[in-house]
Amino acid sequence: MSKQSPILQSKLPEVGTTIFTVMSQLAREQHAVNLGQGFPDFMMSEELIALVNEAMQIGINQYAHMNGWPLLQRRLAEKVEKLYGNTIDPDTQITITPGGTYAIYTALTTVLQPGDEVIVFEPAYDSYIPNIVINGAKPVLISLQYPDYSIPWEEVRAKINARTRMIMINSPHNPTGAVLREHDIRELQKIVADTNILILSDEVYEHLIFDDIPHLSILRYPDLLARSFVCFSFGKTYHCTGWKLGYCISSPELMKEFRKVHQFNCFSCDSPKQVAIADYIQNEEAYLSLGGFLQKKRDYFRELMKATPFKCIPSHGSYFECYSYGHFTDEADKDFAIRLTKEYGIATIPVSAFYQNGEDNKVLRFCFAKKEDTLEKAVRKLIHLL
Ligand code: PMP
Numbered sequence: 001m002s003k004q005s006p007i008l009q010s011k012l013p014e015v016g017t018t019i020f021t022v023m024s025q026l027a028r029e030q031h032a033v034n035l036g037q038g039f040p041d042f043m044m045s046e047e048l049i050a051l052v053n054e055a056m057q058i059g060i061n062q063y064a065h066m067n068g069w070p071l072l073q074r075r076l077a078e079k080v081e082k083l084y085g086n087t088i089d090p091d092t093q094i095t096i097t098p099g100g101t102y103a104i105y106t107a108l109t110t111v112l113q114p115g116d117e118v119i120v121f122e123p124a125y126d127s128y129i130p131n132i133v134i135n136g137a138k139p140v141l142i143s144l145q146y147p148d149y150s151i152p153w154e155e156v157r158a159k160i161n162a163r164t165r166m167i168m169i170n171s172p173h174n175p176t177g178a179v180l181r182e183h184d185i186r187e188l189q190k191i192v193a194d195t196n197i198l199i200l201s202d203e204v205y206e207h208l209i210f211d212d213i214p215h216l217s218i219l220r221y222p223d224l225l226a227r228s229f230v231c232f233s234f235g236k237t238y239h240c241t242g243w244k245l246g247y248c249i250s251s252p253e254l255m256k257e258f259r260k261v262h263q264f265n266c267f268s269c270d271s272p273k274q275v276a277i278a279d280y281i282q283n284e285e286a287y288l289s290l291g292g293f294l295q296k297k298r299d300y301f302r303e304l305m306k307a308t309p310f311k312c313i314p315s316h317g318s319y320f321e322c323y324s325y326g327h328f329t330d331e332a333d334k335d336f337a338i339r340l341t342k343e344y345g346i347a348t349i350p351v352s353a354f355y356q357n358g359e360d361n362k363v364l365r366f367c368f369a370k371k372e373d374t375l376e377k378a379v380r381k382l383i384h385l386l
């Protein structure tokens with residue numbers, strides 16, 4: 001018998017390995033400082049770890065309810081009420097998911113039919129487009145306006161038609177750190193009013209927002225929430241990206257459909273971690289202090305980077321800040337990122353990876369969610385670049 005696998009028709013023929021895996025792998029091979037893939041290198045809360053241990057010790061090791069641990073859902077609803085002034089029903093509007101990426105994929109799979117169009121702003125987090133394509137739908141791409149990466153609303157209006165099923169937004173934005181302002185929300189409200197257009201709002205960086213800018217969560221706007229899936233990640237809020245736990249909030253009607261997909265995919269999420277977070281979430285300081293904590297890191301990194309030839313494109317949120325380099329070399333960003341890893345021992349992410357057509361503005365994304373020592377080590381390597 002032949003050991004050859006049968007030939008299959010790829011559902012994602014254009015897709016290779018995600019840039020985050022590629023650059024982290026290269027960083028490991030080259031023993032480089034990794035400011036590429038977004039994850040903290042500092043310790044998460046010991047208290048939260050102890051709470052998970054305790055939950056396991058007392059026997060919370062079996063399936064949780066498919067929608068989530070009820071106490072966690074309830075406490076999330078209380079948090080939403082307090083932060084965003086909106087009353088949501090924990091039973092029918094919140095589903096705990098294995099991470100934000102899964103919540104996004106599930107929302108898209110819940111609603112997309114072949115031929116539907118989804119408006120995606122680029123640079124876009126790299127799972128969005130494959131998640132649309134695998135559902136037989138079509139991404140309609142709109143470039144954010146370089147260099148402040150704002151949304152060109154006139155172009156959005158021009159690209160909407162009867163097939164437009166959804167608009168995807170992400171604030172604070174990965175990879176640029178751009179954040180949505182009030183006029184953006186007003187434009188969005190005007191555009192979707194009296195249409196059947198849905199919104200997917202990726203808010204995994206909700207607490208990682210700087211410069212006293214408020215996070216304009218879709219959860220603040222009942223008219224928008226009625227047509228939205230809003231996706232979050234505990235990995236980002238509690239410095240534990242490897243835990244892969246998050247949640248989605250939507251209207252009861254949309255959530256009912258979301259759960260039909262969810263129940264036959266992962267069904268339910270890690271119970272001891274849900275129990276632990278349900279307790280730890282009562283510590284408001286842990287998430288309210290996050291913006292200030294990461295802003296200090298951004299500022300420290302930005303200050304260090306002044307000694308290098310890179311030009312800062314200011315970030316107002318997320319784990320990331322982008323830097324341009326076109327004024328000192330015209331290398332393609334992917335080549336440059338690889339050369340920096342191999343020759344200078346520092347890994348970054350080339351921002352062209354977030355454009356389907358590989359648009360290259362000669363910009364690299366740096367993750368500053370690191371110990372000061374790591375940031376210093378990284379920048380020391382860049383000082384002698386020229
Ligand atoms: N959306 C964006 C914009 C992200 O940067 C990430 C990164 N991790 C995610 C979603 C996914 O989060 P998770 O790790 O919880 O799946």
Ligand code: GLN
Binds near residue numbers: 018020039174
């Ligand atoms: N969100 C992280 C980033 O942008 C990575 C997540 C992943 O590797 N899939 O770097």
